Amino acid sequence: MAERVKVTIDGISIEVDAGTTILNAARLIGGDIVPPAMCYYSKLEGSGGKCRTCLVKVSKGSDKDPRPMPKLIASCRTGVMDGMEVQNITSPEVVEARKGIVEMLLLNHPLDCPICDQAGECKLQDLGYEHGSEGTRYEFERRTFEKIDIGDKIQLHMTRCILCYRCVYVADQITDHREHGILGRGDASEISTYIEKAIDNDFSGNVIDVCPVGALTDKTFRFKNRVWFTKPVDAHCDCDKCSGKVTLWYKGEEVLRVTARKDVNGEVESFICNTCRFERKNTSEWTIEGPRKISHHSVISSNHYELANPPAVIRKNPALKEANIEEFERVTRH
Known part of the structure; x- marks a missing residue:
């Protein structure tokens, strides 16, 4: 069995596997x-x-070496030690540092929220709301880029990009070949393809799902609707390329877009192929499972799952509606 270690985060202790x-x-x-x-x-x-x-503060390194770490450290890259004590939201130093990081991420980011398709699902919006400042100290001209099409289904709006590299890792690890990457260095760095070479392979659409901002968007969905006006429904199909487990986003009886399902951390549960994502937008091509569970903290939950007005595909199927009445009522109560 794997070695277990105890770590305490903001006063809450848990035992996890070493590493x-x-x-x-x-x-x-x-x-x-x-x-x-x-x-x-x-x-x-x-x-x-x-x-x-x-970034978090390690106030106690471990039971063997209780000295605190001298600087704030990246929690995604630092392994726990037995007896380690960590401060996140309980540390004023961390809260202030996070505020500065958000300010830096927003230095060049345009105020596109009113027209950006990522609005309502944007992690940078969430960060700005929770940790952002009311104003900016940045006085210089923001960097801008021309929008480019990288394939017939994906548009790259580099002006919004925060260089998280997720789309590059997706192309490296789940597709046959990668056509895009980071060009330039320093503040001239950008995600791009040489001579706007098209990204064209069976799993290229997953770069849209992993992008935390609105830099990579689905051209088949752009400007069609606001995400909080749509109703997400879990569905699946028999697909020889991927798991076929998706979320369908309805407006009335029309499927506006298809995305991979995401877990509680906002990460894709199973990457899907472009056939499922872009070409299967008829309800008849899917087996409907029921309404997608949406956290009541998310703006996406607005107008969703009211018992008197469920998604059309649920309303037409009494069995599905009856099976999900408890879920309808739970979300409505919130």
Whole structure:
């Protein structure tokens, strides 16, 4: 059996396997003590350590060496030690540092929320709301880029990018070949392809799902609707390329988009192929499982699952409606 170690985060203790990072230990506890993460993705090897939003304070290194770590450390890259004590939201130093990180991420980020398709699902919006300042001290001209199409289904809006590298790792690890990457250095760095070479393979659409901001968007969904006006429904199909487990986003009886399902940490549970994502937008092509569970803290839960007005596909299937009445009522109560 794997060695178990005890770590205490914001006064809450938990035993985890040796080698577990502080961030993943906090995720096992759950709640408000989980540090935010813009670049780390548990399913992508090598991710993390770039955005610095997950910085925490280690007030006690371990039982063997109780000295505190001299600086704030990235929780996504630091493994726990037996007896380690960590401060996240209970440390004023961490809260202030996170405020500075958010300010830095927003230096060049445009105020596109009113027209950005990522609005309502944007992790940078969440960070700005929780840790951002009312104003900015930045007085210089923001960097801008032209929008480019990287394939016929994906648009890259580099002006919004925070260089988290997630899309690069996805292309490296779950597709046959990668056509895009980081060009330039320093403040001239950007995600791009040489001579706008198209990204075209069966799993390229997953770069959209892992992008934490609105830099990579689905061209088949752009400007069609606000996400909080749509109703997400879990569905599956028999697919020879991927698991076929998806979330369908309805407006009335129309499927506006198809995405991979995400877990409580906002990470894709199982990557899906482009056929499921872009080409199967008819209800008849799917087996409907029921309404997607959405946290009542999310703006996406607005207008969802009211018992008197469920998604059309649920309303037309009495068996599904009856099976999900308890879920309808639970969400409505919140």
